[in-house]
Amino acid sequence: QKEVEQNSGPLSVPEGAIASLNCTYSDRGSQSFFWYRQYSGKSPELIMFIYSNGDKEDGRFTAQLNKASQYVSLLIRDSQPSDSATYLCAPYRYGQNFVFGPGTRLSVLP
C-alpha cells in the first residue's frame, strides 16, 4: 500500500462548479495535512493545512479531515480556469519529513 494515494486525474470540472480532490494516507500517526498547488513547470505552493477532524475553510478552499478513515480532501468552490493545476496532498507526522502524494491534475473548463 502506498503511503499517500491520490487519483492522478485529470479531474475535469466546468467553471463555477465545485472541484473535489481526495487523498488517503496509510500512516495513522500523521498529525497535520497540507495541500499544495503546482502549476505546470512551477514549484508547489502552499494552499492550506488542517490538523483537526472536520472542515477548515479559507476563501474558496475547504479542507476536510477524517482521521479515523485516514482521508483528507480539498474542495474548491466556484472553480476558475486559473485553478487548473496539480494538487499535492502531504501528511505530516510531527518531527518527521513531509510525505507527498503523487498529485491530482485538475482541469477547469471555461
Place this chain on the structure above:
Amino acid sequence: DVKVTQSSRYLVKRTGEKVFLECVQDMDHENMFWYRQDPGLGLRLIYFSYDVKMKEKGDIPEGYSVSREKKERFSLILESASTNQTSMYLCASRTYSGGGADTQYFGPGTRLTVL
C-alpha cells in the same frame, strides 16, 4: 512572507561536469530539503538537513552530495552529472517546532538538463 530562492531557474550542463545548485532561505528555518521531480514519479527526497553542518540521506541520495555551512544556505552537488539526473530540482525549507505550526515552503525550482 517566506522566501526561498534558488540560484538558477534553468541550467544546461554536460555529462561529467560538477554541478552546484544553491538554495537560500530568509526565514531562519532550521530544516532544509532537496527534492527532484520527474513526470510520473512525483517528488522524491534527495537529502535534507535539520541544522547547520548536519545532513541526512533521503530516498535517492546516490550521485548527489550536499553542504550546509550556514543556516540560510543549502547546496546540492552533482559530483559528475549524468543524463539521468536531468530533472526539476526543488529546494524547500521548513519551520520546525515539532508540532502543528511546522510548514514547508518551496523555492521556484531549477530545471537541469544534462547533455
